[in-house]
Amino acid sequence: MAGPGRGADKSEGATTSVSERSLFADVPHAEPLPVSLPASHPGIQPLSPDRAAPTPAPTPGPVIRFRRQLSHLSPSGIRNSVASAAGLELDRGVAFLLVPVFLACGVIVYFSLAVEPDFPQPIAVVVLTALCAAVTRSWRKTHLCFMAALLCALGLLAAKVETWRVGTQMLGSEIQTQLTGRVVRLDQMANGRIRLTIDVMSTARPTLRYAPERVRVSARKIPAEMTAGSVATGYVRLLPPTGPVRPDSYDFSFDSYFAGIGASGFFLGNPKIVVSEDAPFAARISSSIEKARETIADHIRDSIGGAEGEIAAALIVGVRAGIPEEINESMRRTGIYHIISISGLHMALVAGTIMGLLRGAFALVPDFSSRRPVKKYAAAAALVSIAAYLIFSGIVVAAERSFIMLAVMLVAVLFDRAALTMRNLAISAIAVIVVSPHEVVGPSFQMSFAATAALVGAYAGWSDYRANKATAPPQRRSTIAFVTRKLAAGTGTIAMTSIIAGSATALFAIWHFQRVSPLSLFANLAVMPIVTVVMFLAVVSALAMPFGFDGPFLYMMGKGLTAMIAISGWISERSPVDAVGLISLQSVLLVTAALVIATMATTWLRLAALPFALAGLLTISETRTPDVLISEDAHLVALPIGGGELAVNRVRSNEFTTDNWKHALVSATIVEPETFEKGDVRFDIVDPADLPPGAPFYCTAGLCLARHQSGAIIALADDRKSARPACAFADLIVIDDATAYYNPCRNPLVLVVTKRQLARMGSAAVFFDPLSATTRAEIQFAVRQPYRPWHEQRRFSREARGLPPYRRAEKPQKPAVQ
Numbered sequence: 001m002a003g004p005g006r007g008a009d010k011s012e013g014a015t016t017s018v019s020e021r022s023l024f025a026d027v028p029h030a031e032p033l034p035v036s037l038p039a040s041h042p043g044i045q046p047l048s049p050d051r052a053a054p055t056p057a058p059t060p061g062p063v064i065r066f067r068r069q070l071s072h073l074s075p076s077g078i079r080n081s082v083a084s085a086a087g088l089e090l091d092r093g094v095a096f097l098l099v100p101v102f103l104a105c106g107v108i109v110y111f112s113l114a115v116e117p118d119f120p121q122p123i124a125v126v127v128l129t130a131l132c133a134a135v136t137r138s139w140r141k142t143h144l145c146f147m148a149a150l151l152c153a154l155g156l157l158a159a160k161v162e163t164w165r166v167g168t169q170m171l172g173s174e175i176q177t178q179l180t181g182r183v184v185r186l187d188q189m190a191n192g193r194i195r196l197t198i199d200v201m202s203t204a205r206p207t208l209r210y211a212p213e214r215v216r217v218s219a220r221k222i223p224a225e226m227t228a229g230s231v232a233t234g235y236v237r238l239l240p241p242t243g244p245v246r247p248d249s250y251d252f253s254f255d256s257y258f259a260g261i262g263a264s265g266f267f268l269g270n271p272k273i274v275v276s277e278d279a280p281f282a283a284r285i286s287s288s289i290e291k292a293r294e295t296i297a298d299h300i301r302d303s304i305g306g307a308e309g310e311i312a313a314a315l316i317v318g319v320r321a322g323i324p325e326e327i328n329e330s331m332r333r334t335g336i337y338h339i340i341s342i343s344g345l346h347m348a349l350v351a352g353t354i355m356g357l358l359r360g361a362f363a364l365v366p367d368f369s370s371r372r373p374v375k376k377y378a379a380a381a382a383l384v385s386i387a388a389y390l391i392f393s394g395i396v397v398a399a400e401r402s403f404i405m406l407a408v409m410l411v412a413v414l415f416d417r418a419a420l421t422m423r424n425l426a427i428s429a430i431a432v433i434v435v436s437p438h439e440v441v442g443p444s445f446q447m448s449f450a451a452t453a454a455l456v457g458a459y460a461g462w463s464d465y466r467a468n469k470a471t472a473p474p475q476r477r478s479t480i481a482f483v484t485r486k487l488a489a490g491t492g493t494i495a496m497t498s499i500i501a502g503s504a505t506a507l508f509a510i511w512h513f514q515r516v517s518p519l520s521l522f523a524n525l526a527v528m529p530i531v532t533v534v535m536f537l538a539v540v541s542a543l544a545m546p547f548g549f550d551g552p553f554l555y556m557m558g559k560g561l562t563a564m565i566a567i568s569g570w571i572s573e574r575s576p577v578d579a580v581g582l583i584s585l586q587s588v589l590l591v592t593a594a595l596v597i598a599t600m601a602t603t604w605l606r607l608a609a610l611p612f613a614l615a616g617l618l619t620i621s622e623t624r625t626p627d628v629l630i631s632e633d634a635h636l637v638a639l640p641i642g643g644g645e646l647a648v649n650r651v652r653s654n655e656f657t658t659d660n661w662k663h664a665l666v667s668a669t670i671v672e673p674e675t676f677e678k679g680d681v682r683f684d685i686v687d688p689a690d691l692p693p694g695a696p697f698y699c700t701a702g703l704c705l706a707r708h709q710s711g712a713i714i715a716l717a718d719d720r721k722s723a724r725p726a727c728a729f730a731d732l733i734v735i736d737d738a739t740a741y742y743n744p745c746r747n748p749l750v751l752v753v754t755k756r757q758l759a760r761m762g763s764a765a766v767f768f769d770p771l772s773a774t775t776r777a778e779i780q781f782a783v784r785q786p787y788r789p790w791h792e793q794r795r796f797s798r799e800a801r802g803l804p805p806y807r808r809a810e811k812p813q814k815p816a817v818q
Helices: 062-072 075-091 099-112 120-135 140-166 252-259 281-304 306-317 325-334 344-363 374-392 397-414 422-435 437-441 443-468 479-513 520-547 551-573 585-600 604-618 655-664 720-728 755-761 789-796
Strands: 175-188 194-204 214-219 231-239 263-267 272-274 628-630 637-642 645-648 669-671 695-700 703-707 713-717 732-735 751-754 764-767 778-781
Touching: 075 604, 099 140, 099 422, 099 437, 120 140, 140 252, 140 422, 140 437, 175 214, 175 281, 194 231, 214 231, 252 789, 281 306, 281 374, 281 551, 306 520, 306 551, 325 551, 344 374, 344 397, 344 520, 374 397, 397 422, 397 443, 422 437, 422 443, 437 443, 443 479, 443 585, 479 520, 479 585, 520 551, 585 604, 637 695, 637 703, 637 713, 645 655, 645 695, 703 720, 713 720, 720 732, 751 755, 751 764, 755 764, 755 778, 755 789
Parallel strands: 214 263, 645 669, 713 732, 732 751
Antiparallel strands: 175 194, 175 231, 194 214, 231 263, 231 272, 628 637, 628 764, 637 645, 695 703, 703 713, 764 778
C-alpha cells in the first residue's frame, strides 16, 4: 500500500493495520513505493563511491503549481476527477447500496400511476430492460444505466404482484347484518370499548353477496370467556374503508387493502360466543399465540396498573390500544412517540440485553469462553430472542422491518462480518421491499430507513475521522473524572443521535403529519436513559415471568414509566405549537436524493448532496394551501378565518379529521358555527355581503354560510332546493345530497360540489383566486379515476350511485282489537 494504515505503530517491527476504505484510497501514484530497497539483488550493482547519486528533480515553483491546480478546474480536469471518484465509489460497492434505492423508485412509480397496469406491461418492461442490460455489458456506463432501469422495473413488478396477491375484498356500502366469524385479535381501547378483528364466516339478514374476508369491529362488552380463536356472532353495522381526509393525506382504504381489512364498524349489541367446528391448523397456531399475548398483557396490566401498565404492555407484547390519548399526544408533541411503537430501538435493546447477559455469564467461566466463540453464541441467542419478540408483539410492519434489519446484522456477526454497515442496511431494505412493497410509500419505512442510514453514515464518517487522527495514550484520571467523562460522552452520544436522526426524518414527518417536535432533543436526552433501563427490566421480567419472579422487575418498570410520563407531560406543556402546514412534494424528493448521496458516497462526490439539499429547502413552501376543505361524506366543511382559527360547520365534528385539518392549515383553534332559528333577523341571506371577511359559519334550517378571508362566500346546503337561493351570491356551494344530479346554478362562476361527487372522488380541497373575483374556484379531489384496486369499492356505495340513504320500511301496525 501507499503507506502505513490508520493508527499504525511507526516503531520498528510494528505490524501495519489497514482499514477497508484505505484499500481503495485515492492516491496519485500508480504503483506503491517500497518502504526500503533490498541490500543486494542480482543484476543491480551498488553505487561506487566515485559515482555521484542522481540529481533530484527541481521542486516546481509557485507559478507551475498554480498552473497545475488550474488544470484540474478545466472541463477535462473536472471530468477526469469525477470519473476517478465514480470509479472509486463503484470499487467500494456503492452500486449494491443503490439497489434498494432503484427498487423503491419503481415501487413509487407504480403507486403513482393514474391507471392500474396489467401484468403484461411490467413484465414486458422487465424483459426489455434485462435484455438491454445483457447486451450492453461491454459498455460500462450504458450497462449501469440499463441495470438501474431494470431495478426500477423490478420494483414496479413487485408492487404489482403484491397488489394482486393481497386482493382484499372491500365492502362497497354501509350496511347492517348478522355477522358470524372467528376472532383473530382483541384490543382493549382506552375508552373502555373492545376492538375485535374477525375473520368472517357467514352473514345473514341480509346475506352479503360480496362479504369481506376480515373486518374490524368494536363492542361495548364481550363475554369474559371470549378470546382469540373464539367464534363470535352479533348484529353489526359495517362501513367501507374511508379515503383520505384531504388530498395527499393518509389513505385509510390503501392501508386497509394491504392489511386485509375489508370493512370496519361496531356491534349494535353485545357479541355472543357460538360453538363451531375445529379451526384450521394455521388458525389454531395464530389463536394460541394471540391468547398468550392477551394473557401476558393482562398480567402486566394487573401487576403495574394505570397508564403505566398499558405502556408496559405495549413495550412487551405490542398491545397499545389502551394507552390514554392525552399521553399519546404528549409523546407526539415531544417527539418520543417512537418509544411506544415496537421498532428498531426496542429490537436493538432486547438483542443488546440478551447478548450482554450471556457474554457476562460466559465470562464467569473463563475456561469455556476462552476456547469457544461465545460472541457467536450470544448473537444466535439474541437472534432467537428478537424472533420470539417479533411473534409476541403481533408481527406488525414496523417490528417486522426492524427484525429483518437486526437479523441481518446478527447473522453478519455469526459469519465474522461487520454488523453495522451500509451494506447490511441495504440488504434489509431489499428484503422489506420484496416482502411488502407498499410500505415504501408509508411514513414508517421512510423515516426508519432515513434515520438508520443517516446514523450509519455518520458513524462511518466518525470512525474514519478517529482512525486518521493521532491520539495520545489515555491519561490516568480519578474515579470522579472518569465517571464524569463517561456521562458527558453518553449524553453527547444521545444528543448527536437525536440530532442526526431528527434531521434525517424531519421533512418526512412534516410531509406526512404536518408537525414537528421543537423540544424533541431535550425530551430524548431526558427520557432515553430511562427507556434503556425500562427495556432492560422488560427483558428480565419476560425471562422471569414463566417462573413467577417478574413482580419486582415489573414494579421497577412501572416506576420508570411513571417518570417518563411525567417528563413527557412537563415538556409537552412547554412545547410551542407544532403545526407547520403543508410542504411541496418536490422538496421531499430533493432532500431524499440529498440524503441518499450524503450517506452512500465515500469520496468528495458526497458534496453533490449540497445542491439537492439546498434546492429542497428552498422549495419547501412551493405548495398551495387550500382555502376550503370538504370531507368525503359532505358533512364537514372547514376554512381558516385568520388568527390561527379554523371555522367548521358542525358543533360535533370528527376529531381525527379536524386535527388533521388543523395541522395542514396551521390552525390552533376550532370555531364552531352559530345557529339561528328560521326567520331570525340576525341571519339574512338576502344580503350576505354584510358578512365580514373571515366570518365563521352561520347556520339556519337547511343552509350554512361563511366568508373566506379573500371575500369568497361558502354555502353548505342540505339539498338542491336549499342551495338555489345561494346561487345568487355564493362562490362555492356544497350540497349534502347524493340525489342532486345537476347543477342548480346557472352562473358558471359558482363552483357546486355534491355529495355524489365526493362519494366518487373523495374529500376535496378548494382554492380561490385572490387576484380575480371573476375566476371560478379550483377544486382538487383526493381520489382519481379510473380507480386503483384499493378504491374500487367506491363505485358501489349508495351515494356514488346517486341514491338516498337506506331506510328500512316500517312494518304496518296491526289494528287494535275492539
